[in-house]
Amino acid sequence: MSTSSTQSSVTFSELGQRSKPPTIAKLMAMALENSELLSIAAGFTDTANLPTASVQRGVESLVAQEGAPEFLQYGPNQGRPELRRLMSEHLCEQEPVLDYHDVQRGSFITNGSQQALYLAIQVLCDPGDIVLVDRPSYFVFLEMLRGLGVEARSIPVGEDGKIHQTELREMLRAMRVSGESSRVKALYFVSYFSNPSGRSLTRDEKELLAEExxxxxxxxPTIEDAAYRDLYFDEPWPADSVLSTPGWEGFPRLYTSTLTKPFATGLKVGFATCTDVEWRAKMLHVKAHHDFGTANFNQALFEQVLEGRGFQQQLARIRPSYAAKMRVLDQQLRDAGLIELGWTWEEPAGGLYLWLTAPEGLDTSLDSAFCHACVEAGVLYVPGELCFGDDAPTDTIRLSYGVLSKPDLREAGRRFAEVAKRFGSNSP
Amino acid sequence: MSTSSTQSSVTFSELGQRSKPPTIAKLMAMALENSELLSIAAGFTDTANLPTASVQRGVESLVAQEGAPEFLQYGPNQGRPELRRLMSEHLCEQEPVLDYHDVQRGSFITNGSQQALYLAIQVLCDPGDIVLVDRPSYFVFLEMLRGLGVEARSIPVGEDGKIHQTELREMLRAMRVSGESSRVKALYFVSYFSNPSGRSLTRDEKELLAEExxxxxxxxPTIEDAAYRDLYFDEPWPADSVLSTPGWEGFPRLYTSTLTKPFATGLKVGFATCTDVEWRAKMLHVKAHHDFGTANFNQALFEQVLEGRGFQQQLARIRPSYAAKMRVLDQQLRDAGLIELGWTWEEPAGGLYLWLTAPEGLDTSLDSAFCHACVEAGVLYVPGELCFGDDAPTDTIRLSYGVLSKPDLREAGRRFAEVAKRFGSNSP
Known part of the structure; x- marks a missing residue:
């Protein structure tokens, strides 16, 4: 077996030819330049608060169960019935107006919610098709679209980040005129404490979106990504999902959620429910080809965690922790005078991210002097331009307070602010 | 949310339109007719011998580790370095002629080996392309090819099940003449204790395949699926993989293997190594879109299991168990007089399957009277025609002795033989 010297003689499929390293890989390569780097880039979760004891208890309960240890055997392709039941109940607790039987009937389990997103687009979109996305949007989803040859088109937003109704209407009109409408095959958005913006969609925004x-x-077909819904700081975001917001009844809808972001990302279990029987069936047919079912052990473990209240306990622990860490980073940036320099951001009410806009004229993109200076100063962020389906500005930044400890967040914020001060307001 | 009354208004992609329920679903639906059914259809593993204690010990070790519980955090897309190291070592123990560094450099971890197969075909094949497959072949792989719009073409075999050199040469010549050769984008086979045939490829067969x-x-690009390599009864199959068999040097090769079939199917962790740098890179780019990495917890758990010898202990336990269960089913069928009726099969030296050929003229396919009679009699098998890329015979059957206990296997064999006797030799 020798790999080192031979050039590839492989002929790739169209998808293979399109496939590229993630843009973020360039950032990670830059990160290697500085081993003392503090990363507020990755959306990792709070290492200090990972639910080790809860996982151990869950495994012990599984092992102690009478009968055959079926949790170590294959499970059903659509996911374990009991986990689907528990997660459907959880969703109905968040949104009591929902009909449990509808939610449960449409439900399935995936390898993290990312797989549900992939399956959804695979069965809906051919290369050249268009997906409408929020602005900004989840960059792994956007890269996935590019990998599948699908175009993203941003839903227009105003200065306040809210969906801009008249611009949306104008965009849809223009697409109808140009004939592009026929290529629009899906709509996608992150609706609760969004990655990357930290924003949540209001009920009004959801309604006007359906209306337009x-x-x-x-x-x-509409995909609502609710990965961060459980990660509110003080109280749940009041807007219902598209599953029960008026105006959406006529739309085929897929609601995706996850157990791993709010509990432990190492476990990779996603939950989805779909209102359309055929769409769901096709996603499951393809899932059978991907893996014929998500790891049964992880699902069984989550049943234990959910039944034993371990999930709720973990949420009760991490919500104030994330809130506190957000405030540490936020305060550090304020204290350093970033507001005065012209930086703007909103304090999120949940999730893992601060979404910053730089002073006018300051380029903070991946190849910018500012980004390089930050790496040199020992702090890594996600350049915001990765998070736009089209027409990406070069002056936004995503910071994550998920993984670092408070002292490290303070230091990362200090380093970031130092560079920001060095680059000044960039206005005359 | 109402799903029940609305017809789907979703427009599906080409892939979505092609996606269908697995053929085996029809069998499962038939199975519902009889609740007392014993299934020797599914390739499940031995429930009585699942490694519960080993899993528990593994989790305890992880929890007891000093430092942050990173095993509950995200892991790298290509898999944990330590698990890749351990699995590369395992492969080099099986095949000492291999260079460890080559194996390790080409290695990556997937959601079971099924995901590696999917990624491999996704980046190689467009709809209309051809993959050469063994005869018979793994039916989930064949269904996956159909889902991706790819055609399977069987490598000719003789009466003895071995690759037939002159027929292969003739087939390849005919494909060149017809221009089909240019559509051949990959070769796939299960080389050790195959699903479904139980056969292993000899070194001679591998060499003549490369030669032709x-x-x-x-x-x-050649995919060698070694999912059952560890599951020999008495001794490892002596033929090396294509990674080190002479004649294969010029071929880009992907070797896929799994930790779940020989240990616990509920854990879904596959291991692969690829000789082609670009092919591997592209599979990993697409994997990042599927899931950006296999569950880190499961990988960390396998590190514990492999380091603590739990894997070897489990193999030492299940090898004689599968051998004994194979003999129980084999003996039951012999005692019932199936040989005299004209049934033929070979005793496998590993794996989970008996591969039967019915007496001449007896139809045992999914829609056959024989298959229905078996379901009525309370025994479920896999109709062999699902396991052929093309030109499927209607007189083969796959039986699995993996999951049932010995008494249940005896009873399943008894029921099967009873139907076989009822249908007789079907010859005048």
Whole structure:
């Protein structure tokens, strides 16, 4: 076996030819330049608060169960019935207006919610098709679209980050005129404490979105990504999902959620429910080809964790922890005078991210002097331009307070602010 | 949310339109007719011998480790370095002629080996392309090919099940003449204690395969599926993999293996190593879109299991167990007089399957009277025609002795033989 010297003689498929390293890989390569680097880039979760004891208890309960240890055997492709039941109940607790039987009937389990997103797009979109996305949007989803040859088109937002109704109407009109409407195959957005913006969609925004799409006769399959819904700081975000927001009844809808972001990312178990019987069936047919079912052990473990209240306990522990860490980073940036320099951001009410806009004219993108200076100063962030389906600005930044300890967050914030001060307001 | 009454208004992609329920679903639906059914259909593993204690010990070790519980955090997309190291070592123990550094450098971890197969085909094949497959072949792989719009073409075998050199040469010649050769993008086979045939490829077969493909100038990417290699009864199968069999040097090769089939299917961790740098890179780019890494917890758990010898202990336990269960089913069928009725099969030297050929003229396919009679009699098998890329015979059957206990296997064999006797030899 020798790999080192031979050039590839492989002929790749169209998908293979399109596939590229993630843009973020360039950032990670830059990170290697500085071994003392503090990363507020990755959306990792709080290492200090990982639910070790809860996982251990869960495994002990599984092992102690009478009968055959079926949790170590294959499970069903669509996921364990009991876990689907528990997660459907959890969703109905968050959103009591939902019909449990509908949620449960449409439900399935995936390898993290990322797999649900992949399956959804695989069965809906051919290369050249268009997916409408929020602005900004989840960059792994956007890279996945590019990998599948699918175009992303941003839903217009105003200065306040909210969906801009008249611009949306104009965009949809223009797409109808140009004939692009026929290529729009899906709509995607992160609706609770978004990655990357930290924003949540209001009920009004959801309603106007349905209204404008309906008016444009674009009742396209809609994917609501609720990965961060459980990660509020003080109280749940009040807007219901598209599963029960008026105006969405006519849309085929996929609601994706995850057990791993709010509990332990190392376990990779996602939960989804779909209102459309055929769409769901096709996603499951393809899932059978991917893996014929998510790891049964992880699902069984989550049943224990959910039944034993370990999940709720973990949430009770990490919500104030993330809130406190957000405040540490936020305060560090304020104390350093970033507001005065012209930086803007909103304090999120949940999730893992601060979303910053730089002073006018300051380029903070991946190849910018500012980004390089930050790496040299020992702090890594996600350049915001990765998070736009189109027309990406070069002056936004995603910072994550998820993984670092408070002292490290303070230091990372200090380093970041130092560079920001060095680059000044960049205005005359 | 209402799903029950609405017809799907979703427009599906080409892949979505192609996606269908697995053929085996029809069998499962038939199985519902009889609740007392004993299934020797599914390739499940031995429930009585699942490694519960080993898993518990592994989790305890992880929890007891000093430092942050990183095993509950995200891991790298290509898999944990330590697990890749351990699995590369394991492969080099099986095949000492291999260079450890080559194996390790080409290695990555997947959600079971099924995901590696999916990624491999995704980056190699467009709809309409051809993959050469063994005869018979793994039916989930064949269904996956159909889902991706890819055609399977069987490598000709003789009466003895071995690759038939002159027929292979003739087939490759005909494909060159017809121009089909240019659509051949990969070669796939299960080389050790195959699913479904129980056969292993000899060194001679592997060499002649390379020879004929090379002569036909078809140095296509080759996937060797070694999922059952560890599951020998008495001794390892002596033939090396294509990674080190002479004649294969010029071929880009992907060797796939799994930790779940020989240990616990509920854990879903696969291991692969690829000789081609670019092919591997592209599979990993797409994997990042599927899931950005296999569950880190499961990988960390396997590190414990491998380091603590739990894996070897489990193999030492299940090898004689599978051998004994194979003999129970084999003996039951012999005692019932199936040989005299004209049934033929070979005793496997490993794996989970008996591969039967019915007496001439007896139809045992999914829709056959024989298959229905078996379901009525309370025994479920896999109709062999699912396991052929093309030109499927209707008189083969896959039986699995993996999951049932010995008494249940005896009873399942008794029921099967009873139906077989009822249908007789079907010859005048």
């Amino acid at each position: 799409l309906s008016a444009a006769d674009l009742l396209v | 493909l090379s002569a036909a100038d078809l140095l296509v």
